Amino acid sequence: MALLEVEDLTVRFYTEDGVVKATNNLSYRIEAGEHFGVVGESGAGKSVSSLAIMRLIEDPGVIESGEIRFKGQNLLELSAEEMRTIRGNEIAMIFQDAETALNPAYTVGEQIAEAVRHHMDLDDAAARDRAIEMLDSVGIPDAAERYSDYPHQFSGGMQQRAVIAMALSCDPDLIIADEPTTALDVTIEAQILELLEEVSETFDTAIQLITHDLGVVAEFCDRVMVMYAGHPVEIAAVDDLYYNPQHPYTVGLMSSIPRIGDTRDRLQTIPGRMPDLIENPPGCNFHPRCPYAEDVCARREPPLVNVETGDPADPINSDSQSAACLEHTGDLLEGLDYQVTVRGTDESTGDAASTDGGVSDE
Amino acid sequence: MAPTTPERTTERGRIRISGFDPDVVASREPLSSWTPELEATEGKGRLEYAWERFKRNRLALFGTGVIVFMVLLAVFARPIELPDSLPVLAGQVIQPFSLAPVSPGTQDLINAHNPPTLENLAAWPPSPLGIFGTDWAGRDLFSRVIYGGRWSLSIGFIAVAVALFIGIPLGSIAGYYGGKIDEAIMRVVDMLYAFPFIVLAIAVIAILGRGYWELVLALVAVGWLPYARIIRGEILSVKENEYVAAAKALGATDRMIIIRHILPNAMAPVIVQATLSVGTIVLAAAALGFIGLGLSPASAEWGVMLNVEQDSIARGRWWAGVFPGLAIFTFVMAINLLGDGVRDAFDPQGDRTGSGGMR
Amino acid sequence: MSQQGTLHRPMGVSLMSSKEPLLRVEGLKKYYEAENDFLSQLLGRSKTVKAVDGVSLEIGEGETFGLVGESGCGKSTIGRTILQLEEPTAGSVYFRGQDITKLSSEELRNLRTEMQVIFQNPHSSLNPRLTVNDIIGEAFEIHDIGTESERDTRIKELLERVGLNASHANRYPHEFSGGQLQRIGIARALAVDPDFIVCDEPVSALDVSVQAQILNLLEDLQAEFGISYLFIAHDLSVVEHIADRIAVMYLGEIAEYGTPEELFTPPQHPYTEALLSAIPEADPRWDGNRIILEGTVPSPINPPSGCKFHTRCPKVIPPAGYALEQDEWRAILSLRTRIDNGNIPLDQFSGDIATAIREEYDIPDTIPADVDRILSEALEAVAVDDFERASSMLDKELETPCAVHNPAIRSTANGQVACHLFDDRYADGTVYPETTREAN
Ligand SMILES: Nc1ncnc2c1ncn2[C@@H]1O[C@H](COP(=O)(O)OP(=O)(O)OP(=O)(O)O)[C@@H](O)[C@H]1O
Numbered sequence A: 001m002a003l004l005e006v007e008d009l010t011v012r013f014y015t016e017d018g019v020v021k022a023t024n025n026l027s028y029r030i031e032a033g034e035h036f037g038v039v040g041e042s043g044a045g046k047s048v049s050s051l052a053i054m055r056l057i058e059d060p061g062v063i064e065s066g067e068i069r070f071k072g073q074n075l076l077e078l079s080a081e082e083m084r085t086i087r088g089n090e091i092a093m094i095f096q097d098a099e100t101a102l103n104p105a106y107t108v109g110e111q112i113a114e115a116v117r118h119h120m121d122l123d124d125a126a127a128r129d130r131a132i133e134m135l136d137s138v139g140i141p142d143a144a145e146r147y148s149d150y151p152h153q154f155s156g157g158m159q160q161r162a163v164i165a166m167a168l169s170c171d172p173d174l175i176i177a178d179e180p181t182t183a184l185d186v187t188i189e190a191q192i193l194e195l196l197e198e199v200s201e202t203f204d205t206a207i208q209l210i211t212h213d214l215g216v217v218a219e220f221c222d223r224v225m226v227m228y229a230g231h232p233v234e235i236a237a238v239d240d241l242y243y244n245p246q247h248p249y250t251v252g253l254m255s256s257i258p259r260i261g262d263t264r265d266r267l268q269t270i271p272g273r274m275p276d277l278i279e280n281p282p283g284c285n286f287h288p289r290c291p292y293a294e295d296v297c298a299r300r301e302p303p304l305v306n307v308e309t310g311d312p313a314d315p316i317n318s319d320s321q322s323a324a325c326l327e328h329t330g331d332l333l334e335g336l337d338y339q340v341t342v343r344g345t346d347e348s349t350g351d352a353a354s355t356d357g358g359v360s361d362e
Numbered sequence B: 001m002a003p004t005t006p007e008r009t010t011e012r013g014r015i016r017i018s019g020f021d022p023d024v025v026a027s028r029e030p031l032s033s034w035t036p037e038l039e040a041t042e043g044k045g046r047l048e049y050a051w052e053r054f055k056r057n058r059l060a061l062f063g064t065g066v067i068v069f070m071v072l073l074a075v076f077a078r079p080i081e082l083p084d085s086l087p088v089l090a091g092q093v094i095q096p097f098s099l100a101p102v103s104p105g106t107q108d109l110i111n112a113h114n115p116p117t118l119e120n121l122a123a124w125p126p127s128p129l130g131i132f133g134t135d136w137a138g139r140d141l142f143s144r145v146i147y148g149g150r151w152s153l154s155i156g157f158i159a160v161a162v163a164l165f166i167g168i169p170l171g172s173i174a175g176y177y178g179g180k181i182d183e184a185i186m187r188v189v190d191m192l193y194a195f196p197f198i199v200l201a202i203a204v205i206a207i208l209g210r211g212y213w214e215l216v217l218a219l220v221a222v223g224w225l226p227y228a229r230i231i232r233g234e235i236l237s238v239k240e241n242e243y244v245a246a247a248k249a250l251g252a253t254d255r256m257i258i259i260r261h262i263l264p265n266a267m268a269p270v271i272v273q274a275t276l277s278v279g280t281i282v283l284a285a286a287a288l289g290f291i292g293l294g295l296s297p298a299s300a301e302w303g304v305m306l307n308v309e310q311d312s313i314a315r316g317r318w319w320a321g322v323f324p325g326l327a328i329f330t331f332v333m334a335i336n337l338l339g340d341g342v343r344d345a346f347d348p349q350g351d352r353t354g355s356g357g358m359r
Numbered sequence C: 001m002s003q004q005g006t007l008h009r010p011m012g013v014s015l016m017s018s019k020e021p022l023l024r025v026e027g028l029k030k031y032y033e034a035e036n037d038f039l040s041q042l043l044g045r046s047k048t049v050k051a052v053d054g055v056s057l058e059i060g061e062g063e064t065f066g067l068v069g070e071s072g073c074g075k076s077t078i079g080r081t082i083l084q085l086e087e088p089t090a091g092s093v094y095f096r097g098q099d100i101t102k103l104s105s106e107e108l109r110n111l112r113t114e115m116q117v118i119f120q121n122p123h124s125s126l127n128p129r130l131t132v133n134d135i136i137g138e139a140f141e142i143h144d145i146g147t148e149s150e151r152d153t154r155i156k157e158l159l160e161r162v163g164l165n166a167s168h169a170n171r172y173p174h175e176f177s178g179g180q181l182q183r184i185g186i187a188r189a190l191a192v193d194p195d196f197i198v199c200d201e202p203v204s205a206l207d208v209s210v211q212a213q214i215l216n217l218l219e220d221l222q223a224e225f226g227i228s229y230l231f232i233a234h235d236l237s238v239v240e241h242i243a244d245r246i247a248v249m250y251l252g253e254i255a256e257y258g259t260p261e262e263l264f265t266p267p268q269h270p271y272t273e274a275l276l277s278a279i280p281e282a283d284p285r286w287d288g289n290r291i292i293l294e295g296t297v298p299s300p301i302n303p304p305s306g307c308k309f310h311t312r313c314p315k316v317i318p319p320a321g322y323a324l325e326q327d328e329w330r331a332i333l334s335l336r337t338r339i340d341n342g343n344i345p346l347d348q349f350s351g352d353i354a355t356a357i358r359e360e361y362d363i364p365d366t367i368p369a370d371v372d373r374i375l376s377e378a379l380e381a382v383a384v385d386d387f388e389r390a391s392s393m394l395d396k397e398l399e400t401p402c403a404v405h406n407p408a409i410r411s412t413a414n415g416q417v418a419c420h421l422f423d424d425r426y427a428d429g430t431v432y433p434e435t436t437r438e439a440n
């Protein structure tokens, strides 16, 4: 049994303009100490899925179906009180905007001490000491002195560190980090990622990292789920995803990032933009943007399948790479046709390193 | 066919994807009728959205209805003639209707228009003859109350309009240019704010004397302050928007920038405040009338009517105080409902959620 | 600033040094009054923020000049000052050889048709109350270009050109997605047919696929109309992709100029090197050496003396005459910066304060005896709260050119760098007496 198992999670928002299908039949698992990445563009449903785990979906949102099993216990069945003890104690969350995650009216130290007191049942002095320890451990210089600083006296990077300290204060088993470095400079991003790496190693904390940055995922994650329009379109180990992507959307994402050292003038990017999740395209949601789409794509919705066998994927019990494209169910006539070349690999055997995307039938 | 896992490297940019050709999508026939819609189906501006939200707000609509009704009553209470001072059209009737049974000055309605004497100067309770009864001078209260709207309501609307006319330019200049000008204008605002409202109004009336325009002026003397303050604050934040810099980069003049880009985006809170303060101003005018500093005691302004009937309830003539009071209450209630509706309509919280565009 | 030796004219190498470039910026400075409290205002002790502190650059016709740096280093201020949206404190901006800082407002207004700007936030860069038609047409109105119907045709053309549907002209901004809004912003800038556009982080708020679409669009427009760009971004991989030449900024100054190849080839300015190494590479088996810089960018109100990067530089030059390892020197120098700023909370330490301080600030115990003696002496002074003495003692005994002389831009084999490591006169740690340390 994995630390976290999400099964068939479906979240809807009932808005004035229609029903927003924010996540559809989302299934994945996270092992203890694992770094699990969730990638996708804005509005793909990344944040909603993580808020759902914390049961923080608010009106007009509804978790329609599914199970979220944390250490075997279905979080959706807990009482509000039980859920509160899980939040912070066992699952902590870090947001993109650290400034709004901190209360401007209290000092940073007090807020961490408060979290500590709340979860660990310590007295004031002990909580204070622990808070200073936490600030120190996330690399805030002069922790004892900065304890009594207010959030606005911290820089963006230090605020994010403080938020991480707060998240860590109760030794959670899972940290959900929603774009924790998006608002930060690369140099600070590097510091924060290093810190998260260190933390998860020392405490064996699992981390679900939500980001749109493929560089960050490559560096930080063990396994990755790519989301498009509320659907998981590919789940794979990080190596497979980068060297052998199996869904055209993943391929498009990778080909649209400018890479240092790549001297080609134009970026081959995905045309158009993501649907608004109220009225999704029929069949495969990606077909209006997919260069490989065929007639069948507008008619049949591709299931998430194991790319090797073509069987329905089981992201909870198996580690195999799975993708939701009709190519892998054998329904495409032409197949996918893209190459991933990794310079310097097996150069002697010509272009053997190139991976033909059209895998299943040929 | 799983690829061989590449070696570790320190070299950047070694992964290359080829064959993902976006032009294919552009050149092929769409595979389905689905098209990427814009986020809204019709071209509608913020104001139209605000109006739509307003229309859905029952209470606000009710308030608006009441106000319109009271205004109509006031307008059609008695015929309106053009003043004699006009050259050709003097004395022409431009509004012939008369909802009020008698002129507000007509005394002794009940005793059939006898010239007033000490004996027949008597107030009558509501009766089919005069549904609100008559006041101490025997004047028909119903006629006076609906006619009195002409004073009370017009003072409310005019004073607010004049106050906006002063407050908005001053506040805009202070906010847009900042620096010394800002400092000067805002210190004046602070200074005037330091006086209690009523004291300042009394002072103005003490200097200018009583009268309609004097009263308006007294109310405006303090009334413009909140608008100047609100608009200045709004402008300070609106002018940081990049579209203002973009307009400057295009060479737009300051005047154009203020009128076209800044004011329209800074007005919403001012409009809300203005709507709400029509009520406050009517109340203040009534209060001044009540303490005897408003219009002349003979006028049918609601506050003045209350003033002259100060002891009416004690003397058992409840109707003489209740009906003008009720008129003030109804109007202020209605304007507050309207104002709340306007505020909710402009509130971005009510805006459509779920835009997929931005991170 | 030290002025010995050959000073190279910045950015004169890769481009025509004889022909006048499209845009030439010389010694540009922009200082702001810092937010002063009432008391210091009264006492005339106002502080200045040196947002841009002496920047020179040249941009040729049809060229894309990239400007990178961390947030708050003054990138956007340079863009706005070049466009004269802010008045420069000092320096000149020559556009086609004409100093535009000296133009009258009327002349400047005419120039606005040649220089335009595209902003970062697509949502706040378009007036929500105007239709797309009004937004793009504003330029025509201001400069009185064309008749009503000509304007309409031109707006339609522009919309099509940036990849939008011409029938959307009557819609309002909130009906569009971020990428579409950015296209409208580009159309607005193109309306006056400019020769030069400042792109201030035009893709930072966009998704990867949309970001790539916009980058492609900007490149196509450049190819078609020969526009020059000043492309400001914090993302080096984006800048590397689009720019012909790049300047790396740190705290209002330029640390290094060069073509992308020059910039990415060592040896580089230590800051460039660190910045590059921090970019996450989208390759799980990439094992590049990460240089993690300590702390954050210092406040521009009170920037460090000498080389502004010396408080964080991983290669800061050790003092001459001591056998100090780089990490030892880095630790000592960081402690010295603390002492200079009086930034050691003595009441937090117990026991032997000197030892406690060494422990707290990770001073290696391997440092050579002669340095250790100086350090001990200084720490004794600190222990009795005499920061001034400690500070002057360390400054005097352990001098580094990095903390004294402000490095000038000089040409190297690849690119132009402002760092003493590339200057033989300083590389061994010599400090020249005639230049006195700038006041802190
Ligand atoms: N409170 C809400 N009311 C209505 N719709 C919502 C709400 N919260 C989210 N949504 C919708 O759910 C969908 C998924 O949103 P989500 O925030 O999960 O995307 P995301 O992948 O995290 O995007 P980003 O990269 O922008 O953070 C979007 O269409 C969004 O508009």
Ligand code: SF4
Pocket (backbone or CB within 6 Å): A247, A248, A249, A284, A285, A286, A287, A288, A290, A291, A292, A293, A294, A297, A302, A324, A325, A326, A327, A332
């Ligand atoms: S199912 Fe069709 S449209 Fe969808 S990703 Fe696969 S090829 Fe493209």
Ligand code: SF4
Pocket (backbone or CB within 6 Å): C269, C270, C271, C307, C308, C309, C310, C311, C313, C314, C315, C316, C317, C401, C402, C407, C418, C419, C420, C421
């Ligand atoms: S001058 Fe000194 S401190 Fe500055 S970058 Fe070069 S080595 Fe580092």
Ligand SMILES: [Mg+2]
Pocket (backbone or CB within 6 Å): A046, A047, A048, A178
């Ligand atoms: Mg999100």
